[in-house]
Amino acid sequence: xxxxxxxxxxxxxxxxxxxxxxxxxxxxxxxxxxxxxxxxxxxxxxxxxxxxxxxxxxxxxxxxxxxxxxxxxxxxxxxxxxxxxxxxxxxxxxxxxxxxxxxxxxxxxxxxxxxxxxxxxxxxxxxxxxxxxxxxxxxxxxxxxxxxxxxxxxxxxxxxxxxxxxxxxxxxxxxxxxxxxxxxxxxxxxxxxxxxxxxxxxxxx
Numbered sequence: 001x002x003x004x005x006x007x008x009x010x011x012x013x014x015x016x017x018x019x020x021x022x023x024x025x026x027x028x029x030x031x032x033x034x035x036x037x038x039x040x041x042x043x044x045x046x047x048x049x050x051x052x053x054x055x056x057x058x059x060x061x062x063x064x065x066x067x068x069x070x071x072x073x074x075x076x077x078x079x080x081x082x083x084x085x086x087x088x089x090x091x092x093x094x095x096x097x098x099x100x101x102x103x104x105x106x107x108x109x110x111x112x113x114x115x116x117x118x119x120x121x122x123x124x125x126x127x128x129x130x131x132x133x134x135x136x137x138x139x140x141x142x143x144x145x146x147x148x149x150x151x152x153x154x155x156x157x158x159x160x161x162x163x164x165x166x167x168x169x170x171x172x173x174x175x176x177x178x179x180x181x182x183x184x185x186x187x188x189x190x191x192x193x194x195x196x197x198x199x200x201x202x203x204x205x
Contacts, residue, residue, distance in 0.1 A: 047104065067159050072180070087188070098199065109133065111130060144164055144165075147161055
């Protein structure tokens with residue numbers, strides 16, 4: 001479930017330069033086509049190249065520091081700046097590596113972006129609703145995905161995603177809080193490093 005959530009969270013989180021992504025809906029709708037087009041070029045021999053192309057566009061469109069702060073919760077305020085930087089780097093690596101390991105599952109995904117975003121905080125934040133169907137895997141029932149974004153001088157950025165009501169940030173917060181309670185911030189950093197090392201070796205999360 002977690003890998004599915006992460007992949008769905010990131011597969012639409014890019015921007016298409018050719019489009020004027022003045023609204024969060026424009027950004028998500030236009031870029032969902034772009035990322036799916038890239039994934040469909042994967043022939044099994046160029047997977048590393050395709051993953052690299054997708055990640056170079058996707059990653060800058062997420063605010064990983066805000067995501068990490070929300071996922072760590074109260075412990076974020078207790079962490080010193082060096083620990084915060086390390087947590088952000090390790091969490092970003094975890095998400096991107098998990099995403100890369102499952103990306104090709106979504107070659108034939110059908111994406112339906114809902115036209116009306118739900119705005120909050122005087123229009124500075126928005127939730128974009130969508131549905132993704134994976135017919136190639138026999139999954140005919142659409143999966144509901146909500147993207148939470150906020151507007152920056154550089155455009156809209158994603159800082160949380162919910163899949164069928166399961167928030168990416170909340171899923172990790174529950175785990176992170178337990179680890180911090182047992183072993184502190186440094187203990188959490190150690191766990192994240194270990195998971196990233198395993199993913200880098202192809203052992204999975």
